[in-house]
Amino acid sequence: MDGAGLMWRWWTCRRLRSRLVDLASGDLPAAERTRVELHVAGCAACRDALAALRQVPALLESSESPGLGEEFWLEQRRSIMQTVRDLPTPAPVRHWWRPEPSGRPRRPWVAWAPVLAAATAVLAVVALHPGQPWQSSDVGTAVDHLDDPALLSLSDLAGDDVADPGLGVEVVSSEQPMPELSDDELAALSQLVGGQGR
Amino acid sequence: MEDESLVAGTLAGRPECFEALVERHQRSIHGLAHRWLGDHAAADEVVQATFVQAYTHLVDFRGEASFRSWLCGIALNQARTLQRSRRRERSVPLDEVPEEALPQADEPSAAGENHDRLALLVRRLPPRQRAVVNLRVAADLPFREIARIEGISENSAKVSYHHAVTRLRQWMGRG
Numbered sequence: 001m002d003g004a005g006l007m008w009r010w011w012t013c014r015r016l017r018s019r020l021v022d023l024a025s026g027d028l029p030a031a032e033r034t035r036v037e038l039h040v041a042g043c044a045a046c047r048d049a050l051a052a053l054r055q056v057p058a059l060l061e062s063s064e065s066p067g068l069g070e071e072f073w074l075e076q077r078r079s080i081m082q083t084v085r086d087l088p089t090p091a092p093v094r095h096w097w098r099p100e101p102s103g104r105p106r107r108p109w110v111a112w113a114p115v116l117a118a119a120t121a122v123l124a125v126v127a128l129h130p131g132q133p134w135q136s137s138d139v140g141t142a143v144d145h146l147d148d149p150a151l152l153s154l155s156d157l158a159g160d161d162v163a164d165p166g167l168g169v170e171v172v173s174s175e176q177p178m179p180e181l182s183d184d185e186l187a188a189l190s191q192l193v194g195g196q197g198r
Numbered sequence: 199m200e201d202e203s204l205v206a207g208t209l210a211g212r213p214e215c216f217e218a219l220v221e222r223h224q225r226s227i228h229g230l231a232h233r234w235l236g237d238h239a240a241a242d243e244v245v246q247a248t249f250v251q252a253y254t255h256l257v258d259f260r261g262e263a264s265f266r267s268w269l270c271g272i273a274l275n276q277a278r279t280l281q282r283s284r285r286r287e288r289s290v291p292l293d294e295v296p297e298e299a300l301p302q303a304d305e306p307s308a309a310g311e312n313h314d315r316l317a318l319l320v321r322r323l324p325p326r327q328r329a330v331v332n333l334r335v336a337a338d339l340p341f342r343e344i345a346r347i348e349g350i351s352e353n354s355a356k357v358s359y360h361h362a363v364t365r366l367r368q369w370m371g372r373g
Contacts, residue, residue, distance in 0.1 A: 022356070053364075056316075077217065077224060084213060090253060090257050
């Protein structure tokens with residue numbers, strides 16, 4: 001046999017290993033049996049392997065350990081059941097946030113329940129607070145409180161009407177009357193406000 | 199009564215159903231463990247641990263494979279765990295072991311027909327081949343279920359079995 005033939009036989013033997021196992025145990029379909037038997041007839045290695053697959057398991061089965069008495073099995077069973085009876089009955093551990101463990105959930109809405117609950121809560125808040133519920137109605141009140149004359153400003157604490165003399169910023173005290181504006185100043189101011197309004 | 203019905207009965211709180219399952223499978227599980235570990239005391243330990251674990255995890259049995267196959271998978275894991283712990287307990291530096299006590303892995307068996315020798319040879323197989331042979335011969339499982347237990351393809355299980363058996367035959371001095 002040439003190199004290519006040897007290579008082909010080696011490859012066929014490799015591919016037929018699982019088929020030989022089926023042939024030895026009688027599980028090979030009839031359609032494949034003829035093809036495998038044909039190969040085995042011409043291949044000494046596969047013939048030996050097939051013989052081993054038929055003999056060795058039979059020897060192993062017959063090498064079963066010597067029979068233990070019925071008393072042994074009874075005692076073993078008793079011991080197992082004694083342990084088992086002390087254990088709680090096996091029951092699936094279910095978590096409400098997890099779907100059923102096997103296959104598709106039987107009640108798909110259960111998996112969506114937390115999402116639905118959250119959505120309902122948001123809708124309820126919107127319905128009870130028309131407008132823009134994320135804007136608190138207390139904001140205006142809080143701002144109003146800032147005008148409370150009882151509150152102390154930083155400048156009050158400093159005890160000085162000029163916050164920073166270097167900057168020349170004049171702090172207008174709420175207790176002093178607003179300075180009178182001249183007509184020119186009023187006209188310039190109205191122009192400025194009108195221009196911004198457009 | 200079918201295994202699946204007994205499982206359902208156990209889950210419904212009837213321990214006598216589980217006892218029936220133990221009675222039905224304890225021998226084959228013991229046989230599998232004995233082949234793996236080589237002594238009855240250790241095999242008994244594995245059987246006890248296997249059934250207790252099976253009971254506590256019974257809800258995980260989905261019936262995708264047979265109950266026996268599921269049980270064999272647990273037993274094999276228990277046997278491997280016990281073997282590892284024993285190995286750790288007995289570990290002795292190699293230079294303290296007498297030369298004649300060391301295993302001669304490549305030497306063909308001179309015992310020939312000796313069945314006990316054959317059981318010893320099975321324990322010298324590589325782990326995957328050893329598992330496949332034991333599950334096939336001792337537990338009589340189909341290759342499809344052996345493949346599922348070992349996490350390999352059915353074809354790989356058959357090829358491992360082929361290698362194991364041909365190797366055993368060589369070791370027995372018949373190859």
